[in-house]
Amino acid sequence: MEWKDRYALGIEAMDATHREFVDLVGALSTVADDAAISRLEALIAHSEAHFEQENRWMKESGFPPIHCHVGEHRRVIASLKSVLFLARRGNPGLARIVAREMATWFENHVATMDAALAAHLRPWFRERQTFPGSGKAQESQEAGAFARGPRRAGA
Secondary structure (H helix, E strand, O other), rough: OOHHHHOOOOHHHHHHHHHHHHHHHHHOOOOOOHHHHHHHHHHHHHHHHHHHHHHHHHHHHHOOOHHHHHHHHHHHHHHHHHHHHHHHHOOOOOOHHHHHHHHHHHEEEEEHHHHHHHHHOOOOOHHHOOOOOOOOOOOHHHHHHHHHHOOOOOO
C-alpha cells in the first residue's frame, strides 16, 4: 500500500496519522514471517492511538454519526487483534492477508467516514482557533492550512 493524494483530507494531524497507517500497512503486506508479529503489533498500536484521536475529536466537536464511526474503529481493532492471536499460534502469514484487507478497508473509510469527519471538523476548528483534541492554539500557518481544507491538484 502506498500513499495517494486522494487520501489527504486537509487536516495536517489527520493526514500525518493516515500516512503512518499507510506506511505500516504497506510494510505489513510484504513482511517476512519472522517479523510479521512485531509488524502487526505495531499496526495495532498505531491504529489504537489513531482511532482514539479521531474518537476524541468526534466527541469534542459533537460529530453527529459518532457511534457509527467509533463502532467501525472498534471492529477493525477487534479484527486486527484476532489475526494477531492466530499469527502468534503459528500462522504469521495471516498478517500479509490482513494487510491487503486493511488497504481495501482504508480506501473506503478515508473516502467516506473520515472525509465526513474532516468536513465537520474544519468549521469547528475555525470557530475555536484551536486544533481539535489539543486544546492549544496552532501556529497561524497551520491554522490556515487546516481551515482551507484539502489541497486540490494544481492548486
